Amino acid sequence: MTDIDPSVYANYYWVSSQFYKFRQEFSDFYKSALLYLAYTSVESLSDSFKLDLAFDLSLSACWEITSTTLESCSHPIIKSLLGTKVEWLYYILQAFNNGDLVRYQELCVYNSALRAQPALVENEKKLLEKINILCLMEIIFRTIPLSIIAERTKLSIEDVEHLLMKSLSVHLIEGIIDQVEGTVHVSWVQPRVLGIPQIKSLRDRLDSWLGKVHTALLSIEAETPDLVAT
Structure with a gap:
């Protein structure tokens, strides 16, 4: 079926989540509840x-x-x-x-x-x-x-x-x-959902790595004339 109103999906996943909640099946409740919120x-x-x-x-x-x-x-x-x-x-x-x-x-x-x-x-x-x-x-x-x-x-x-x-x-x-x-x-x-502090930490690591690469580049450029002459 096509062109189904989102409320139909929302109601389906809500009932599904309550079914799993009653059965204390936490994993399935979690997934159904998130899907309910996706349509609500x-x-x-x-x-x-x-x-x-x-x-x-x-x-x-x-x-x-x-x-x-x-x-x-x-x-x-x-x-x-x-x-x-x-x-x-x-x-x-x-x-x-x-x-x-x-x-x-x-x-x-x-x-x-x-x-x-x-x-x-x-x-x-x-x-x-x-x-x-x-x-x-x-x-x-x-x-x-x-x-x-x-x-x-x-x-x-x-x-x-x-x-x-x-x-x-x-x-x-x-x-x-x-x-x-x-x-x-x-x-x-394995990839994971990151918060702002974790993204900032990755940015700092990347900045540090870029700094080291830039230092290595300057060092190689400084040595290039001697290498060419050799």
Whole structure:
């Protein structure tokens, strides 16, 4: 069928999302809810409806978060959490998105509202593993010592190796672990949604690289007459 009104798709995906929510199938709820929002104007929704949906979507995002499934963090509806009693969930998502393990642990330890969420408490180990992977993807760049990863993720070297092997097995990264040298060489990282701070970090790296290339160019130009004469 062609020329179907967007409201038909919106209603379909809304019912679908509520079905998966009832069954506690977080991944499918997450996808259906995002598709519902793709066919719906956020401005047309009431504040209470937006808050409830933002809360459910954020909770489900905690299970769905990997390198590429952070669309909800940048969706306008998530800002509905700000200024409410569940504002902490907004900051949890930001901590995940930035791979900020320290911030995540602070929110978990000192937030009684977070501790009151059974789904988060029961799967704390799984969530910690997810944010460790995102922390790894945040800091990893070419060849990096395992000790640096251990420092940032608060894991032992043995656990870092396990984390790397898991990341390699699910194809979040590609590379080689060198146990003799105690390093990992990463040749590829799965693309992910980047925030402004992460884009700024990439820009700074690019500026640094351009500076080194320019210095090398000047050095080669300065040596060119001697090379030609030789």
